[in-house]
Every structure is written in structure tokens, then in C-alpha cells.
Amino acid sequence: MSLQPYPSHERSTMDAAPIADIQGNVVSFDGRLDNYRELAEQLGLDAAAASDSEIVICAFQRWEESCFARFTGDWAMALWSGPNRQLYLARDHAGTRTLYFAQTKNEVRWSTFLDALVQTGINRSLSEDYAARYLAQLPMRDLTPYESIHSVLPGHYLRIADGKISRHAHWSALIRETIQYKSEAEYDEHFVSLFRQAVARRTGPGAPILAELSGGMDSTSIVCMSDHMRRMNDPNAEILDTLSYFDDSEASFDERTYFSITEKIRGRVGTHIDIELRNRTFEPHDAAEGLYLIPGADNLTFRKERRFHDTVWLRGFRSILSGIGGDEVLGGVPTGLPELSDHLVFFRWIRLCREAVSWSMVDRSPLALTLARTAVHSSKTFQFQTVNNQKLPPWISTRFRPALHHAKKTLHLGLFSHWGAPSRLDNAMSWWSIMETLPHLFPLILSRPEYRYPYLDKDLVEYLFSIPRAQILRPGRRRFLMRRALAKIVPGEILERRRKAFQLHGPLTALREAADDLQGLFTNSAHVVQRGWINADELRSGLNQIARGDTRHWQGLLRAITLELWLRSSHHTPTLRTANPADALASISSTVP
CATH class of the missing domain: 3.60.20.10 (Aminohydrolase, N-terminal nucleophile (Ntn) domain)
Incomplete structure (x- = not known):
């Protein structure tokens, strides 16, 4: 060993x-x-x-x-x-x-x-199991x-x-335990205590730490909590450096307005990196630079990584604080269906109707429609969902489809072996969706940052998954607990900004602009075609649909493209190049x- x-x-x-x-x-x-x-x-x-x-x-x-x-x-x-x-x-x-x-x-x-x-x-x-799930966008x-x-x-x-x-x-x-307090102040106090502990655990003495600062509530709260703790006893205490990403080509990704607010309050400007979402090349990465072991990279990926390496890694930072997970554990997705499903399953009819009315008023949906959605959500929560062939990209090989049906039934890892409240099951499924997206799962070539995730702290997650969902969010008021508890720590402009969830237009625009060139990528000589994983004619038809404005399967199309590019990069199986062992x-x- x-x-x-x-x-x-x-x-x-x-x-x-x-x-x-x-x-x-x-x-x-x-x-x-x-x-x-x-x-x-x-x-x-x-x-x-x-x-x-x-x-x-x-x-x-x-x-x-x-x-x-x-x-x-x-x-x-x-x-x-x-x-x-x-x-x-x-x-x-x-x-x-x-x-x-x-x-x-x-x-x-x-x-x-x-x-x-x-x-x-x-x-x-x-x-091939991995390839099938990758193309079908399954965990x-x-x-x-x-x-x-x-x-x-x-x-x-x-x-x-x-x-x-x-x-x-x-x-x-x-989580099956339930924590009930008599007042909102008690929920707030417990949350702040655990959040402070989660940040402190990941920002203690040691190698230099860099905190991501996106301009959203999650990363900003981490940075502000760290500053608050460090400056409580010493107003001149050293605070964390930050890293912020921006893309001027994305109207919905104008984060500089927001992370600049926090930088001004902190009195410290961080490192800013343009991530160029629109500048996709759809050309394979040059394997002479090193081999990416997970699909997803193109020849622009290494240029972005080089920028990170030169502006961050060479300055001695090795650990990065990430705000990933905040949306899922703190009510960033404004839906009342999990809580309404709890009331339906446990026959709390009066509360169901009263709260369904409140949620219906948020988007002005008919009450009957909200109740119908609740019933469907409840039913799906307790079912082993199978893959709907109609929702799969049509270019996925037919021989993959039986395996995908089986895969979907085995993805829940025992969550349904016991009865539970729909909101608790929803929390657990959201948790497993986070587990698939953490950046340390996709190793870089030039550097290997250590990522730290305060929102995934074990004690914090167990608390947030055990308190009533009404404390997390309410009709028309997402992040209800977070906004209350951190009001004196995080700038109000950040706490009250509109939700950051948006449709990124850059990748979709890049697909449309490159549609003609991509037609030549999927000839009969394409690796994914030769292996029998996709149907080339169906995929080229999908490219034509994208060019005409049909965006139904654009994310699946990106998966097919990146898998083909990865296979082309790794086809020559060069000597693997990874981060310097000393670093x-x-x-x-x-x-x-």
C-alpha cells in the first residue's frame, strides 16, 4: 500500500x-x-x-x-x-x-x-454501459x-x-429524523452555526485556498461567511482570494455585475476568467498535450485549462472552495410539489388544499392543475421509472435501449426499499444528482485542484434534510431559510437577486453555427458509428433540426459530439500525461x- x-x-x-x-x-x-x-x-x-x-x-x-x-x-x-x-x-x-x-x-x-x-x-x-448512459444522459x-x-x-x-x-x-x-423548533429564529440559529462550521472546516490553516465567487447566493455566502469569521476579532485579518468566471457573449451570464458588488464590499478584487461558452470548436483535443480520461473535452478545453493553470495554479493555490450543492439542499428550485406530495400521501387534505392554493397563485395555475401535478409527482416518486424511448435521442442505437431500461431501474441505490415522505425521497434523489456533477470527478491535465464543498458538509446536509420543507422555501419565496439567516452577512443585492437558473444560449448557438461542419463528423467512419452506438443518418437529421430551431435534443446531441471527439483524441492511445506528481x-x- x-x-x-x-x-x-x-x-x-x-x-x-x-x-x-x-x-x-x-x-x-x-x-x-x-x-x-x-x-x-x-x-x-x-x-x-x-x-x-x-x-x-x-x-x-x-x-x-x-x-x-x-x-x-x-x-x-x-x-x-x-x-x-x-x-x-x-x-x-x-x-x-x-x-x-x-x-x-x-x-x-x-x-x-x-x-x-x-x-x-x-x-x-x-x-458500452458507460457509453449508453453517457449518450442517454443517465447517471x-x-x-x-x-x-x-x-x-x-x-x-x-x-x-x-x-x-x-x-x-x-x-x-x-x-434522512428519516425530523427536527422541529418552535420559532424561525431557532432554525436560523442552528443553520448559521452549522454553515459557519462547514466553512471553517474547509478554510483552516494550511495551503493557500481560493474561493469561487460566481455572483450567486451560494458562492457569495461562503466567501462572506469566511470574511465574517476572520474579521470578527481582527478587522484587518487576511481574507480569502477569489476566482470568478464570466462570459460577455451570454446575456444571462453577466456575473460581473454581481461578483463586483461583493468584491467592493470586501475591498479585494479577485481573479477573473472568461469561459467563452460560445466559442466551441467541435474539434478533437490534441492528444499530444495529454489525454483526458473522461469524455467532454474539445480542443478549446485545454486552452481554458492553460488559462487556469497560468493565472491560478502557478500562484500556489491548491484548494478551491466551491458553492456546488447550495441549490439542491437550500431550496433553490422553486417548486412545492415535494411538500404537497407529503400532504397527499399522508392524507393531510386541509393542508394540501390550503398550500396548493398558495403555490397556484405563484404562477397563476388553476388549483385543479396543481393538485393533478401533485398526484403525478407522488406517483412517480414511488415508481421505478423506466426510460421512455420517445424521450431518448432518436440516434441512440436500438441495441442500447434494453440496457438503458434496466439501468434506469437500478439507479436509485435502494432509496425505495423503505417507505418515506416524498420530500425526503426527493432530497435523496437530488443528492445523487449532485454526486454526478462535482468538478473533481473530471480531472484536468495540467493541475489537480483539491475541491472543497461547504454545502455538502455532512452535519449541515443532515440538518437541512431533516427540518420541515416549509422552512427551506415557501410559495413565491425560494431560499427562505437562507435569506433570513444570512441577511446580516451577505449583501442584500445578492440575496434578493433573481434565480441564476437560465438557458445557456452559447452552446446552442455554437451548435447551430457549426451544424454544416458537424455533418462531416458523423460519417460511417465515425467511431460512435463504427461501434454501433448511434445511427449516423438519425444524428445528421438531428443536426438539421437544430439548424431549423428545434432544440428538443440539443443536450443529447452535445453528448454524441463530445463522445466522438473524445474517442478521436484517445484513439492513438498516447502516453498519458497528468499533473506533476510533486504537485x-x-x-x-x-x-x-
Whole structure:
């Protein structure tokens, strides 16, 4: 077992190598334990002197595999149980560290980085299951583009013994506990306390941290909370640097107006990067620059990455604070259907009608229509939804469709094995949608930032998923709790701005402008056509429809294009180029025969 250290926080310098105990247990730990003091006290250890690895191995001695559920923080680990000759691979509740594995007849290999497994001679055959889900825009869960390589799921651990692998959940987003307070002030106080803790956990002493500042409520709240904590005792305290993205070609992406408000209040201007959403080239990335291991890149991607590398990475930043997850856990999507479904399922007829009236008034929908939507939402929540062939892009191979029907039924990861309130199930499904979009899942070539996600903090998420939904949002008032609780910390112009959800016109415009050129991309020699994954005639017809203004399948069309471009880039299988090992994040890897 091996560990490549990455001292990004104060305690990480204590974990320089895998550690073993006298029983023959060995642990290789990557990350940060936020509840190390509590665990150390329970285990009789000196919290200041014991590393996170020591705490983990002592916890395993005490609680065996149930110990994984006790760990709070951002982590991934490999743990070898010597007495039982069992290997455990585990990730934290949100999967903030990647962990991949490959099993052959005689051995199991694992690594933090996908690159390490792809480079070690493991079969690199492309996964058709992955390709099918990618083209159909379905969640990937534990799949990678490579048939023999899988990932450990967030909130899960694998037990590997006698050549068999079993998967077990140690945390679930389906929170069953309910927290009820007597006043809104109590909800606000608890939220602010946990949010402050989530930010503090990810902004403590260590390597330089860069905070994303988009101009929206989520990233701005993180930056403002960090400033508030640092300046409480010292008005001249050092505050975080920020990184903001903008695109002048997108009318709905004019973020400079908003992140400039926060910069002015802070008295500090951050780094600004133009992301050029419209300037898609639809040309394959030059594999001589290095190979992207996940589809999605074109030859503009590397130019953007170079800009990030030169303006951010070379200045010494290694950790990035991200506001991802705020929309999903704090009521950024203004719909009352989950809560109305709760009232319907539990026969609370009076509350259902009263609140349905309130939600109907928001968009002036007839009450009967709101109630009908509630009934449909309730029904769908408790069903294993199958893939509707009519909603799939018509160019997807017919031989993929049976597999996609099966895939859809297996994506909910046991959420429906027990009865629950529709709003709780909705929270859990939203959680798994976040797990698919986190930026650390899509590794760069020139750099490997460590991403930190305050809104995905375990304690904060469990609280937000256990309080009444009416505290999170109300008819005509999204982010109800957040706006109240942070009113004295976050600028009012940000808290009261209209929702940032918008239709990006740039990619769609780029598709229309390049439609004629793209016709030549999908000839019979195209990789996706030769492999039988798509029908070339149907796809070219889809390009014509886009040019005529039919946008029904434009996102699916982008998926087909990026998959073809990725296959063209990786077709020559060049030597993989990744971040400089001396600059890369911590990684754990090894082989067990």
C-alpha cells in the first residue's frame, strides 16, 4: 500500500505514509477528519498528537467496519484487515475524494487517480454501459469509461475477501429524523452555526485556498461567511482570494455585475476568467498535450485549462472552495410539489388544499392543475421509472435501449426499499444528482485542484434534510431559510437577486453555427458509428433540426459530439500525461493478490 502525501491542511502533515498496528491492520488515508477530537476522546487518544490515520485504525479496532459511518469529513481510504485478510475501500458521504478499483482473476488494484490504473496495463476496453448512459444522459454511478475499472460510490465501502466484492452503504441521503423548533429564529440559529462550521472546516490553516465567487447566493455566502469569521476579532485579518468566471457573449451570464458588488464590499478584487461558452470548436483535443480520461473535452478545453493553470495554479493555490450543492439542499428550485406530495400521501387534505392554493397563485395555475401535478409527482416518486424511448435521442442505437431500461431501474441505490415522505425521497434523489456533477470527478491535465464543498458538509446536509420543507422555501419565496439567516452577512443585492437558473444560449448557438461542419463528423467512419452506438443518418437529421430551431435534443446531441471527439483524441492511445506528481493531490494506491 502506498500514500502520496499532500499537505493541504494543518493536520495533513501528520499523515506521510500508510500506518499499521500490531494486529496486522494497515490503513492508507487521504483527506481530512473533521470530528477527530470527538473520535479521539472516545478512543482514548490524544487528539493533538494522533494523526487521522491513527484515529481510523483505532476506530476499526474498536468498531470494525461500522467505523466508516462515524467519520465526518472529506476522505477516502484503503484499509487492510490483517486478521481477516479483507480489504476495505471507502469514500466519505459525498465522495469528495475519488477512489477507483479494478479486479482481475488474481488481484485487486486501486488508486485515487483513474490515470494510475489506466497506465498500469489493466484492460482499457471501453465500457458500452458507460457509453449508453453517457449518450442517454443517465447517471453513471460507479461506471467509468473503462470496462474493467469502477469507482467506489460516495457514502459506501467495499469489502473484498476471497476474490469477492460486496458493496455496503455507511451513509444515506434519505434522512428519516425530523427536527422541529418552535420559532424561525431557532432554525436560523442552528443553520448559521452549522454553515459557519462547514466553512471553517474547509478554510483552516494550511495551503493557500481560493474561493469561487460566481455572483450567486451560494458562492457569495461562503466567501462572506469566511470574511465574517476572520474579521470578527481582527478587522484587518487576511481574507480569502477569489476566482470568478464570466462570459460577455451570454446575456444571462453577466456575473460581473454581481461578483463586483461583493468584491467592493470586501475591498479585494479577485481573479477573473472568461469561459467563452460560445466559442466551441467541435474539434478533437490534441492528444499530444495529454489525454483526458473522461469524455467532454474539445480542443478549446485545454486552452481554458492553460488559462487556469497560468493565472491560478502557478500562484500556489491548491484548494478551491466551491458553492456546488447550495441549490439542491437550500431550496433553490422553486417548486412545492415535494411538500404537497407529503400532504397527499399522508392524507393531510386541509393542508394540501390550503398550500396548493398558495403555490397556484405563484404562477397563476388553476388549483385543479396543481393538485393533478401533485398526484403525478407522488406517483412517480414511488415508481421505478423506466426510460421512455420517445424521450431518448432518436440516434441512440436500438441495441442500447434494453440496457438503458434496466439501468434506469437500478439507479436509485435502494432509496425505495423503505417507505418515506416524498420530500425526503426527493432530497435523496437530488443528492445523487449532485454526486454526478462535482468538478473533481473530471480531472484536468495540467493541475489537480483539491475541491472543497461547504454545502455538502455532512452535519449541515443532515440538518437541512431533516427540518420541515416549509422552512427551506415557501410559495413565491425560494431560499427562505437562507435569506433570513444570512441577511446580516451577505449583501442584500445578492440575496434578493433573481434565480441564476437560465438557458445557456452559447452552446446552442455554437451548435447551430457549426451544424454544416458537424455533418462531416458523423460519417460511417465515425467511431460512435463504427461501434454501433448511434445511427449516423438519425444524428445528421438531428443536426438539421437544430439548424431549423428545434432544440428538443440539443443536450443529447452535445453528448454524441463530445463522445466522438473524445474517442478521436484517445484513439492513438498516447502516453498519458497528468499533473506533476510533486504537485498532485494526495493519492492512495496498491495491489492485493
